[in-house]
Amino acid sequence: MAVSQDILQELRAESDDVDLSWLEAPAAQRGLRIAPGRRGLTLEEIATGSYGEIPTTSRNQSGRMRGAGPRPDAQNTQQMWPFRSASWSASAMLLYEEAVQRQWSSATDVPWADLPDLPEDIEMAMSQLCTFLTQVEFIAGDxxxxxxxNVSGEFFEVGLFLASQIMDEARHLDVFRKRALANGIGLLQAGPGAVNLLTAQDFTEMTSTLHLVGEGFVQSLFRMGEMFAQSEVDKRMFRLAAQDESRHVAFGVMHMKYVMEVEPERREEIHTYLDRMEGILGVGSSQAGLTGGGETTEALAILLGGGTTETHLQDGYGKLLAIRRRQVNEYMHRLEVCGLGDRRQKMNPFMAAALDPVTA
Ligand SMILES: [Fe+2]
Ligand SMILES: [Fe+2]
Structure with missing residues (x-):
């Protein structure tokens, strides 16, 4: 609908003090013509010229996006971190784009109609594992x-990545809940909770405990889903979740690598966070810890061994040991990439026992 001449006249009358200075002195760099690349017009491609200059510190507390001109009457939130090192991860742009491009639906991308009937003990074990995982995913989003x-507009890509992770975790929660309910059993025993994760005081503490340890262990578990999945339906579910977890872990690795480069004095602080998480996961027990509480570990052993007889369980616990070795060795590898290779000497002994020896 065309704007009536009356309304235009009225607007003009109200704008006697018209100020067109924003036309004359744009803060932005002009003349950038950015063509889409192989994966489309990505965040990395538009982070160019002055738009790609990511400051190490900023007093931008107003929600102003990096590259936009400041304004004197802007609101000041006082809640955004002024330091790039507080949250930055060099992989945030890439991982956000990948997350957007690889979203999947738990309703339609898992072939639920093909879910086979399983022996009751196996189905109960899968339901127990999924009960535990729904809680893990709920917390991983929160x-x-x-x-x-707390993420400033100067570093908005981190905020976008966090949004994508929260969406991924929501989908993981719902896919495991659907799996527990889909085949006749439902939810079983809840996990112990994760106060240690929810009370982190700082983003890097959160990354140490959530991304590097918690999600790293979950990622290794999902990657080995082929070993305990009972059907193509379950295999697909773990495969899809594993690909999302890889992004979350990669974000954390690159954040920690940056922190170690620019704030090396934080090394011992980071080790303290890892001590705490390893203490909880290692717990010195062969029955609990690295793969969840005791009941979930038992459920995994049943799934891996194929039943609840003595022979099945023996076989199951043997395979569980292989999963633990992989969890611990992949964890150590991540720490080496971050510049925390000295963790090998500091690791909780119950966990370090699963480490492969260093090869020259
Ligand atoms: Fe997840
Ligand atoms: Fe995750």
Whole structure:
């Protein structure tokens, strides 16, 4: 509908003090013509010229996006972190784009109609594992969600990545809940909770405990889903979740690598966070810890061994040991990439026992 001449006249009358200075002195760099690349027009491609200059410190507390011109009457939130090192991860742009491009639906991308009938003990074990995982995923969304309001517009890509992680974790929660309910059993025993994750005081503490340890262990578990999945339906579910977890872990690795480069004095602080998480996961027991509480570990052993007889369980616990070795060795590898290779000498002994020897 065309704007009536009356309304235009009225607007003009109200704008006697018209100020067109924003036309004359744009803060932005002009003349950038950015063509889409192989994966489309990505965040990395538009982070160019002055738009790609990411400051190490900023007093931008107003929600102003990096590259936009400041204004004197802007609101000041006082809640956004002024330091790039507080949250930055060099992989945030790439991982956000990948997350957007690889979203999947738990309703339609898992072939639920093909779910086979399983022996009751196996189905109960899968339902127990999924009960535990729904809780893990619920917490994995809440934990990074607490930090989104602290990310400044200068580092907005981190905020976008966190949003994508929260969406991924929501989908993981719902896919495991659907799996537990889909085949006749439903939810069983809840996990112990994760106060240690929810009470992190700082983003890097959160990354140490959630991304590097918690999600790293979950990622290794999902990657080995072929070993304990009972059907193509379950295999697909773990495969899809594993690909999402890889992004979350990669974000954390690159954040920690940056922190170690620019704030090497934080090394012992980071080790303290890892001590705490390893203490909880290692717990010195062969029955609990690295793969969840005792009941979930038993459920995994049943799934891996194929039943509840003595022979099945013996076989199951043997395979569980292989999963633990992989969890611990992949964890150590991540720490080496971050520049925390000295963790090998500091690791909780119950966990370090699963480490492969260093090869020359
Ligand atoms: Fe997840
Ligand atoms: Fe995750």
């Amino acid at each position: 934990v990074p969600g607490q930090y989104a309001p």
